[in-house]
Amino acid sequence: MTGKLTTHVLDTSIGKPAGNLLIELWKYSSLTETYIKVIEKQTNADGRVDGALLDEETMEIGNYELLFHVGNYFKKMGVAQENPPFLNVVPVSFGISDREIHYHVPLLIAPGGYSTYRGS
Template sequence: MAITTHVLDLTYGKPGSHIKIDLYQITKNGKKYLKTVVTNRDGRVDGALLTREEVTTGEYEFLFHIGEYFRVQGIEQQEPYFLEFVPVRFGVQNLESHYHIPLLISPWGYQVYRGS
């Protein structure tokens, strides 16, 4: 069991490299910050964001910093960007399952799904 992700840039048809991702656990008192990671050249995070030992059942949230990524790519937009951040909230029910949550992005939209 682990939580993993990767990012694909649909604008250029390539991995979303060097994208900052914050990970939170959602609690009854709000969000609890867990860590920040950055995608590698392949749009993936080196290793799991959380391992089997670190995961509990409940809700989590990724916060993808895609505005910063598209500025580095030279995408011309006026401030504020249409999508500066993409929050993805998901639930973990089965501690025996792998949770892979890919994100497909463009400056104007995104799609997320549970992968394998």
């Protein structure tokens, strides 16, 4: 089995996948003590990115952060928001400790809150 990192986003305010939402993946570098951008993708109509964010070639042990641009998503959906919006970019920080397993990081969003968990 080879490891990979995947994600998907569900908009619980409408009960549907969150399509066309920008996601950034960052990896912490202990050398520079900063995060370095790994990849940037948009979700598809199913609320997923096409392909894995990390796969057998790019999967590395370390600390990561996913940035979900939910403020722009809700703006494009025509959802009335405060200025600035209550939720703009949702960060999810997590660690990868095994290159050989599947890490799945789902995000459930609504204009006033979000939740995440380690999926399968």
